[in-house]
Amino acid sequence: MPQPEKKLDPGASPQEWFGYELRLRRKAEELSARALGRLVQVSDDVILNIEKGKYPSCQRELAQRLDGILETGGVFDRAWPMAFDPRDADRKRSDADKRPAGRREGTVQVREGRILGRDEPSPRPGSPEPVDRRSFLQVSGLAAIAPIDLTQAFAPSGLTLPESVGASHIDQIQEVATSISSWDNTFGGGGMVRDVAGRAMQWSAGLLQAQCPEHMRADLFAAVSRLGVVVGASAFDSYAHEEATTTFKFAADCAEEAGDWHLRAKTYSLLARQAVWIGQPDDGLTYAEKGLVRRDRLTATEQAMLHTARARAFGKMGNVRDCMAAVGEADDAFTQARPAEDPAWMAYYDEAQHNGDTAHALFDLAILAGQDPGRAIRRFYTAVKGHSEAFKRSRALSRTKLAALLMAKGDPRQAAVIGHDSLDEVGRLTSRRAADDLRQLGAFASKHPKVQDAVGLRERITATVSA
CATH class of the missing domain: 1.10.220 (Annexin V; domain 1)
Known part of the structure; x- marks a missing residue:
């Protein structure tokens, strides 16, 4: 039985007034949320969340597109500053920054990343992005959310940490990441694998509080980022989604500190896949596009991986044209793959993985959009045979x-x-x-x-x- 629609209260807040007006006008045009979403290039989830007053960052360009489709005479564009002006969020963050800060021992604030400046727009990956994702793509790493507080995010309570970091510690992180990745692929991310992964993440993040020679600093952050990728993946597989997202974003910021484009791409690929899995394909598409920033720094295999993530997002939206185009781009990139150029941990992305990942996108087209299932079936057969x-x-x-x-x-x-x-x-x-x-x-x-x-x-x- 379908759930009754949430009763909207236009007097509760500016955002809820905006949502109430949107639902009223959408229904007057006899459009479903899905149909309207396609017309303005967002998912039906975005439309429904705006209507419920739960979408915190509707972009002004989206408000203007809604005006155009619904022929409102500019109602949403005029209401946007009241409901969604980002300066309100900036003021709230500024107020929060003014709170008295107590003494916080062991807290490390990760310095500004080396890959992308925090205050400058990210370079575009080629074709222009849909406008409602531009502001997201302009912010790098966890700085988009909050500074990293390692004590709070991965508190290494009860663990013995060295006073200074040496090469052997970095080697240990890398070897543990390789082992956990192997266990995760063989057994899944739950049970003992997740327990071991969580403890390893705490210990490794704790090393960022220790003294580290400057010449080892990039290697340390890269190793912790790699482990974060693995630990986040095991949490994702266990449906500990909040933990997975936090860990992936932490890994992305560590990759930025290390100046490692390859790890950065991998973290955004996983963030994209997780977002699609939990029913947020718009966010998944944003993460995938963010991973493709400066694609010239990535290997062909990594580009294929990220285009596949885009395809899975479009597939979940039921967007046939863009999904097929993204699958094509992923295939083109994969034909140019040179495994010798890839980081060792990218070895998993072989023919079987590529076929399985693209088949997942085509599966959604077959189920949601009535497309020919043959393409997905053939790719799934190749994946099953090859793994x-x-x-x-x-x-x-x-x-x-x-x-x-x-x-x-x-x-x-x-x-x-x-x-x-x-x-x-x-x-x-x-x-x-x-x-x-x-x-x-x-x-x-x-x-x-x-x-x-x-x-x-x-x-x-x-x-x-x-x-």
Whole structure:
């Protein structure tokens, strides 16, 4: 049963008045939130959140596009300074900055990043971005949110930290990151993997409080950034989304400090994928585009990775044209990949990974926009066949999505066979993402009540994966 719409109170705040007026005029034009979103180049979630007064940073250009589509005579443009003027947020931040500061031992404020200046617009990655994302792309790293307070973000309580950092400590961080990444890909991000990852992150972040020779400083920040990427990924897989986002952004800022464009790109790729996964494709698209800033500094493989993230965002929006274009750009970049030019930790992004990631974007087009499922099916087959035992989770995710697509758009009996193989593999993982994909497969199977193979698969999924 659909949920009743939130009752709006136009007198509660300027933002809620803005939202009330938007909903009123949208319905007068008999437009759904999704239809209006497509017309003004944002997702339906953005439209609905503006209407509910929950969207904090509507850009003025978006207000002007709404005026144009809804033919308001400029109502939203005139109301924008009252509801969304960023100077209000600046004043609030300024007031917060004036609060008395107590003595905070062990607190480290990360210095301004070396890659992009905080007060200058980021270089554009080629084609102009949709205007409602420009201001986001002008801010770098965690400075867009708040200064990093390591004591609060990753408090190393109960851990023994050295007084000064040496090369051996940096080597330890790198080796631990490699080990956790391997465990995460093999077993999933939950259970022991997440516990070990969290402790390792605390210890490594704590090293940023210790004395460090200047010539080692960039290497230290790069190592901590790499570990943050891995730890954030395990938290994402465990659905600890707030922790994952905080860790990814911390890793991005450390990459900025290290001057490492490759780690920076990887963190924004993961932020994009997580945002898409949790139903925020607009944010995912922003992160992916931010990762592509100065793409000339990135390898072809990294560019393919980020274009794939864009494709997944567009796919989740049901935007066929832009999704297919992004898949094409990802394919073009991947054909130019030279593994020898990539950082060692990018070795995971091989043919199987590329096909699986782009297939996820095409899956959404097939399900949400009625597109031909054949393209996604072929890519999923390639991914399942190509992933080794070292990447069981990626193989399981692609296999489950393949079964779901066949169940929804193809032969349910063939889908059931593949689905049982997925269950065999997922049962050994501590991955909530994999479990959720199985639930989706079960939902598609329930639409074939007269096909015994589908019924049997759904019953096994129900018995295996808790609701």
